Amino acid sequence: xxxxxxxxxxxxxxxxxxxxxxxxxxxxxxxxxxxxxxxxxxxxxxxxxxxxxxxxxxxxxxxxxxxxxxxxxxxxxxxxxxxxxxxxxx
Numbered sequence: 001x002x003x004x005x006x007x008x009x010x011x012x013x014x015x016x017x018x019x020x021x022x023x024x025x026x027x028x029x030x031x032x033x034x035x036x037x038x039x040x041x042x043x044x045x046x047x048x049x050x051x052x053x054x055x056x057x058x059x060x061x062x063x064x065x066x067x068x069x070x071x072x073x074x075x076x077x078x079x080x081x082x083x084x085x086x087x088x089x090x
Contacts, residue, residue: 061074
């Protein structure tokens, strides 16, 4: 469940989706060791995750998957990440 802005440098709380932007990110299936930890996960399907950037952050940043498969917040128009994502999301 999304609870806060994905930008770790922002403290905006997710409300009723009146503003901002939700990102739907499809990531590769987890590794075999992760599957063993979570028996309910269907490893044949990609993992779908959702992230929210508040209205202020959505005008400056986007959510992207980095080369290692991690999620980063990147300034719009650049390819490098500026921060790790906030932990209040799924």
